[in-house]
Amino acid sequence: MTAKADAARIPRPLIYGALGLMGFVTIVVGIGRSEGIGLSHMPPTRAVRSVDLSPEDRSDGAIVIRDAGSQGIIATVEPGEDNFVRATLRGFGQARLRAGLTRDQPFRLTRFADGGLELSDPSTGRVVNLGAFGPSNFAAFTKLLPDTRLADSGAAR
Secondary structure, rough: OOHHHHHHHOHHHHHHHHHHHHOOOHHHHHOOOOOOOOOOOOOOOOOOEEEEEEEEOOOOOOOOEOOOOOOEEEEEEEEOOOHHHHHHHHHHHHHHHHHOOOOOOOOEEEEEEOOOOEEEEEEEEEEEEEEHHHHHHEEEEHHOOOOOOOOOOOOOO
């Protein structure tokens, strides 16, 4: 071999050390994730308001959102308006269809004492924290709550 080839060669102990370190890190991370080591868990906050939503598609492309309990209309989302609400509700509905379920059961929109807002599907177990999508998208769903005051009686409906 030439002097250049010898100079470009990485020493074997360095390669074995790097592979050993990568293997060690992979094992430690795997154990930590499976055992929950180093993960922080926030205690759940209490629900101050919730409503069960039953979305219905209209022939003109609008979505009528009803209170599942009273069957009263909460909102009508016209085509081209509130696209985040439209896409989120349709995504939840399609997840049900993929799971082989019907669209009969309502979705639940819940406001928490800490100001959080989540949309959940009791049928599939899917839960979305709506605060993660920015203030304008959060506000779009806040409008669907009949009473958004946090000074509620404390009992979720």
